[in-house]
Amino acid sequence: MLRRPATETHITHGRRLWLYLLVVLVAVFLVAPSSLVVPLSFSDARYLTFPPPAWSIRWYRSFFGAVEWRDATAVSFSAATLTMIIATLLGTLASYGLHVSRSRFSQLAYLSFMMPLVIPSILVAIGVFLLYAQLGLNNTLTGIVLAHSVMAIPLVVIAVASGLKSYDMNQEMVARSLGASRLWAFLTVTLPQIKIAVISAALLAFITSLDEVVISLFIAGGEMATLTKRMFNALRDEIDPTIAAVSTLLILVSIAMVALSQALQGARARKD
Numbered sequence: 001m002l003r004r005p006a007t008e009t010h011i012t013h014g015r016r017l018w019l020y021l022l023v024v025l026v027a028v029f030l031v032a033p034s035s036l037v038v039p040l041s042f043s044d045a046r047y048l049t050f051p052p053p054a055w056s057i058r059w060y061r062s063f064f065g066a067v068e069w070r071d072a073t074a075v076s077f078s079a080a081t082l083t084m085i086i087a088t089l090l091g092t093l094a095s096y097g098l099h100v101s102r103s104r105f106s107q108l109a110y111l112s113f114m115m116p117l118v119i120p121s122i123l124v125a126i127g128v129f130l131l132y133a134q135l136g137l138n139n140t141l142t143g144i145v146l147a148h149s150v151m152a153i154p155l156v157v158i159a160v161a162s163g164l165k166s167y168d169m170n171q172e173m174v175a176r177s178l179g180a181s182r183l184w185a186f187l188t189v190t191l192p193q194i195k196i197a198v199i200s201a202a203l204l205a206f207i208t209s210l211d212e213v214v215i216s217l218f219i220a221g222g223e224m225a226t227l228t229k230r231m232f233n234a235l236r237d238e239i240d241p242t243i244a245a246v247s248t249l250l251i252l253v254s255i256a257m258v259a260l261s262q263a264l265q266g267a268r269a270r271k272d
Contacts, residue, residue: 040241041060048239048241059241068230075226082141087148087149090156091153091154091156098161116150117155124151124215128215140224143219144219147215152204164194167194172185210253210254211228212226
């Protein structure tokens, strides 16, 4: 196996063995801290201790049995679902507009869409908090969804743009030459062929909202506290091992979403 070519340049897997080992080491470095949360969630200890002195699912029962945790979960998933819808719609339209634009300002517009990824989250959170204080949107689901959408739209733009790059726009032009409007041609010709990229973008938007911490700490609270805000409060007030159970569940949801996104991307690659 090590003597088989790894690429079209006939570089063997053996000559790339150092690269594979480096990737494994980096992956272990990134995953190891998160993986420690899983055994901690099954600990019977009153405090976070590793290794667990005994095994139990008491903290999962504590999570599902506590009203405040259930309410925070409902808020987070509601916000993530609405963010996914809004960010996917606006991000797809923006990506399509930038792709077909002939304007010299299109590159500047693209850079403006990427600004939320460049600016530190704490600065975005402070700005959003001050703006919401004037508009009365702090501690509201609407405010959470709008703020999370700002962070998710750039990812949608990037994901959909990758799908549009592999799509032949001449197909849409043919549909328009036959009398279809631009909107109808997009919905019936373009969108079905980039749907996997759009679905992958929607999953990324959902994960972005569900896992968002910094902005939620500033603008979410009271009955509209998100799951991440509730976890932060649990760490601040007391070291509640319930957060290990919540973290494990969030990790599983995130892994499932990312795996589904990668599976869709792989299906698109095989189709192409």
